[in-house]
Amino acid sequence: MPKNPLAALRRWWQTRLPATDTLALTQRNVYILPTGSGWMLALTLLVLLIASINFQLNLGYLLTFLLAGSAAAGMHICHATLRGTELRLLPPEPAFQGQAATLTVELHNARRSPRHGIALATWHEGGAPHWAWTDVPAQGAAQVHIAFKPPRRGLHALPLLTAQTLFPLGTFRAWAWWRPAAQVLVYPAPEVPAAPLPPGEPRAGQGHATRAGGAGEFDGVRAYRRGDPLKLVVWKKAAQAFATGGHALVSRDAQQSQGTDLWLDVDRAGLPDPEARIARVTAWVLQADRLGLRWGLRLPGGATIAPGEGAQHRRRCLEALALC
C-alpha cells in the first residue's frame, strides 16, 4: 500500500496520459483549482459580507458581490488562458550527463487576444518546479526553454511536463500535464579534469610509435614554438581559439603524426570503474575534437568506430558512448 494514496492516484493518472509531442489544451485536459490566495480571497469576501450584513451596508453588498463576480470572471479567464493553446515540443538536443538538458517548447495562440503569464516546468514528485514564464502574443507563438537534469547517460524518455497559469488574479491556478513522446539522448559526463590523450598507435604495417613529449601534448600536435613554419600551424584551431578569446597556437608535429592513429579505447582507459572509463574516453573524444585530430573509438564488447574527424564523427562517437 503506498504511503500517500493521493500521490499514487496522481501517478496512475499520469501514466494514463497519452505520450505526444504536440498537445492541444482543451476543456478536457486543463484543470483548475483555487490557490492559497484564492482561499484568502474567499475569506475576505466572507468578512466583507458579514460586515455588510452587520452594518446593513447595501453598498458593501455591492462591493462584495462585484468582487466575487470579478473573481468568478477571473476563474474563467484563467482557464481560457490555457485552454486553446497548442504546445509543440521541438526535437530535444542531446545533452551531457550532469549538465542541464534544454527542452524547447513552442506555444501557439490562435485567438485574437494575447495570453499572459503561462509557465512551463518539468514535474517532479515533491520538488518545487522551476517555472519558465512567457506571454504568447495574439495569433502568434512563443518559445519556452525548460532545463532539466537527466539522471544517467543513454536514451531517456522526457520527464512529465506541466503548464500552468495564475493569470489574472492569482486566485485560481489552471494547469495541464503533458507526457512528451520524444526521447532525449544523454551523453556520458566527461571526466574533469580531463586526462591527457593516450599515445597514438602505429598504423598496421608500420613501426612502433614513439611516446609523445611532455604531458598535455598529444600525438600529431603540440603547442606552437617560436620558429615553427607557418604551414605547420593548425589554423582551424587558431581561428576557434581566437573566436573564444584565447591566443594559443597549435602546430602539427610532422614527425609524430605520421604513421600513428589515435585510438580511444574504453577498455584501456586505465580506470577500474567502467563508468569512469567511459567518462574518461568521453573527455578524450571532446579533447581530440577540439584539437581537430583524427581518432578512432573502441567500445567495450569489441565494437569499434573507424578513425575519423569532424562534428559528425564526434556525434557518432558520443552516441555510441552514451548507449554502450
Add this chain to the structure above:
Amino acid sequence: MKPSSRLAATLASMPRDTRDTLFLLGVIAWIVLPLAGHLPPWATATCLALLAWRGQLAWRGRPLPGRWVIGVLLALALGATLLTHRTILGRDAGVTLIVMLLGLKTLELHGRRDAMVVFFLGFFTLLSNFFFSQALPVAAAMLLALLGLLAALVNAHMPVGRPPLAQSLRMAGRMALLGAPIMAALFVLFPRMAPLWGLPSDLQSGRTGLSDDMRVGNIAQLALDDSVALRVRFLTPQGAPPAQHQLYFRGPVLGQFDGREWRAGDTIHLRAQAPDLALFETQGTPIAYEATLEPHQRPWLLVLDAARHAPELPEGTTARMSPDLQWVARRPLTSVLRYRAESYPQFRYGPRERGPALAPYTALPPGSNPRTRALAAELRADPRLAQGGTPALVDAALQRLRTGGYTYTLDPGVYGEHTADEFWFQRKEGFCEHIASAFAVLMRAMDVPARIVTGYQGGDLNAVDGYWTVRQSDAHAWAEVWIAGQGWVRVDPTGAVAPSRVGQLQRLRAPQGLFAGAMGTVISPGMAQQLRAVWEAVNNGWNQWVLNYTQGRQLDLLRALGVSTPDWQDLLRLLGALVCLAAGGGALWALWERHRTDPWVRLLDQARARLARAGLALPAHLPPRAMAARAQAQFGADGTPACAWLLRLEQARYAPLADASLAQLQRELRRLRWPRRRPASPP
C-alpha cells in the same frame, strides 16, 4: 515638451517594479483619502507619510526597512489607536487600525504573499469608506479604487516583460463587466437579514443634524447646511403635498431647561414607557407618505405630526413611540432608511387635567431671566388676559412678538446668561431657536407648561422626480404649550416674528459659500437650481434603488414574479436556480465547442461525401488539390466543375479572395453539377 508627455516619458523610463509599486501606492492613497475626515488626524498623516516614504524608496530603488522598524511602527500605531479610541475593537478603532496596517504592510512587500495581503487589506479599507457615506460620489470613487486594485493584481500576475498598465486596467474592467451580472443577481436575490450580532456602540459619534439638546447657536449652523435630511413621497392623489403649515416633522422633544440649554434629559427614563394612547385622539383622514431618511447616526425617525401607528420599516428594524409622540428606532440609523407612515394633521394629545406629571414643564432655574419673569407677572396680572386663560396668554405673547419690533435673523450673535431676557428686551432678534426658547421661558414663567419640539418644517418639491425634499436648512424649533382640556398644543412663535419662515416656500437665504458664490456668477440661479434638482433626483434614485433595497423590496420582486407567499428561502431557491441555469449553459457551450469544426473542414468533408456517392472514395487526409486530381482522373470532363470548386476551396484556405468566401463556396457546393456514378476505372 508638454507635461503629459513628460509624465509618460518618465513612466516609460521607470523600472517596472518602481512603476508597479507607485501605481499600487496611488490606488491605496485614493482609497485612504476619503477616510481623512473620519480618521483621527494623526492616522491620516501617518498613513500618507508611510505611503510617501514607500514611494520614495521605490523611486530611489532603496531597500525596504528591516522587520524591527516595522515592528516598532506597528506597536506605536497600536498604542496611538488605543490612546485615541480607548479600545482597538469597534468600528472607528477598527478603521484606524486597518488603515495603519495597510500603510505599514506596503513597507513589507517582499513576496507575492505580502502583495496579496496588501490587496486584501485594500478591499477592507475600501469597504470601511461605506461606514461613513454611501453616497453616489463615494460609490463612484470606490468603483475606481476597486478597478485600480484589480488592475494592480492583474499586473502582478503578468510576470513577463513590462506590460503597459493600460492593459491591466482593461483586463480589470473586463473582469468587472463580466462580474457585473453576477453582482446584480446576488445583490437582487441575496436575502437581506438583520445584523448577526450587536453593533459596536461607538456609532453615535460624529453625529450631524438634530440633537438631543439645544444650545443657542446650534441650529444656526444647520440653517446654513443645504444637504438633504429626508425625502418624502406623498401617497396622496397626484402626490400632492399637504399645506406648508402642516409640514412639521417631529424630532426630539426638549422638556428640561437649565437656563442655557434645552434637553430631553429628564424625559429619557420616560422613553421606556409607552405613551398613553387613550390620551391621543386623532381626527380626519391621515396623510400617507413614504419617507427616505438620510443616516443621521441617531435613533429617531422623523414623521409628520402626528403618527399614531408605527411606520412600516424594513426587516430587522423596529421603532417605538416615546411618551412625547416621537418615533424612535431601536438602533442609531447608520444607513439610508425608508419607511411608510400615516400621520393625522389634526390630533390632540396629553393629559386633559393638570396633574403632577406636568410639573417638570413649568420648572425654571431660580434666578434666571428676571425681566422675563417680571413680564410674565405683568401679563398674568392683566385682568383681560386672566379671563381668557392660557390661550389668551399665548395670544398675548404672540402679539408681542408680532408687534414688538422683533426680527428673524440667522446671525443673532452670541447670547449671554439670560437668553430670554436678552431676546425679549435687548436684541429683539434671533432665529427659531431663540424665539421658541424665549417664548417657552415666558410661558413657564406664567406657570403654563411649555416645551420645545425640534424637527424640520417645510421643504420643497424636486420638479425632476416629484419628491418632497427636506433639507438640514429646514431644521426648526417650535413650542408646545399645555392647555387644560386640550392637552399639548403646537405654537410656532417664529411664525409670529417672520411669517415667511413658516407657511411659505420662501426661505431665508443662507449666505452663499465661496464655491456657490463663484458658481452663481457663471450659472444663472435658475440653471443652478435646475442642475441641483437633477443631481438630487439622481441621488434619490440611487437611494431608492440601491441603498434602500431591502428584504421588503426583494419579496415584492418575488411577488411580481408570481410567488404568492414569498419568503427568504424562495430567494435562495431562485438564486440556486440561476446558478444551475448558468452552469447548464456553460456545459452546453462546452459541448458545442467540442463538436464545433472548422467550417472549411466541414465543406471539404461534404465534398468528399459527394465524391464518395459518385463512386470515388477518398481518404480523409487528402488535401483539396489532390482530391481534384483524383476526381479529374476518375471522371474526366464530368469532374471539371467539381475540380474547379475544389481548387477554389484550396485558395480560400490560403489566400482568401473576395469571390471565394466560405459562404459563397457553400452556396456553390449546393448547385454544383457532380459527376454521375461510374464504376471505378482500373488504375
